Amino acid sequence: MDKNGEGAAPDPALLLSQAWVEAHVRTLALCLKQQQLETQLAISVGFPAADVALPDGSQRKASSLEDLEEALGRATSVEIARAEEAEALAGHWARWRAKDAELGYSAAKEAEQQAADEEQLLLDKLAITPARTIAGVIAKLAVVLREGEDNRDPSDFPLPHIRSVLEDLTWVTGHNTPGESKPLSAARAPIGQQGAS
Incomplete structure (x- = not known):
């Protein structure tokens, strides 16, 4: 595999x-x-x-x-x-x-x-x-984030950082998180076009 x-x-x-x-x-x-x-x-x-x-x-x-x-x-x-x-x-x-x-x-x-x-x-x-697999890593991270958000303020550290890493992984790999039909950052600008005006 x-x-x-x-x-x-x-x-x-x-x-x-x-x-x-x-x-x-x-x-x-x-x-x-x-x-x-x-x-x-x-x-x-x-x-x-x-x-x-x-x-x-x-x-x-x-x-x-x-x-x-x-x-x-x-x-x-x-x-x-x-x-x-x-x-x-x-x-x-x-x-x-x-x-x-x-x-x-x-x-x-x-x-x-x-x-x-x-x-x-x-x-x-x-x-x-x-x-x-990368999909398994993304899935585990998504579970950690969801469990954390259910039990804490979603703006408390480290949840925004975990969310950001999860979005990065889903965007870079194109893998979805469990229960998602598209990557979290589907609207994100492709690499190389970020920050372009």
Whole structure:
């Protein structure tokens, strides 16, 4: 196989990069679905919580029995309040779980986590998989850039520099990045005509 990717065996880095792009798109779609379902669930029944009156007269939200225990402590004078708040909280959680079963929020959240785990596994594999072609190098660099842009401000170093190198490589070689139909810098002036007026 030559350095431009021509030959019999596909570049493993290119294949992993393409798989990562597909996993990334799937994760983003599942994340959006999970967020929409969570919003519907919260609007329908609210996030499970109980307002707890503290001994000092202040109020605190509790979303679990542990929160209630922490807020109220173990004093005998508040055992009745603790039991009432625990019952209210248990009822709220029951409504949450019933609506969740109807909407499928927990299933969507679990599917999103599985997709994110798969995406991370592919990203980890890509880091240790040598590219065998220029196309594989470009694909790996495109994945690094996309992952970086999703988790950081795209104008922070080194992302603009990585973007620039990726554009240079795609323009010089004519190879596309995964998910692109044309090189990033298709409108760029040919070498020798840059800076000409």
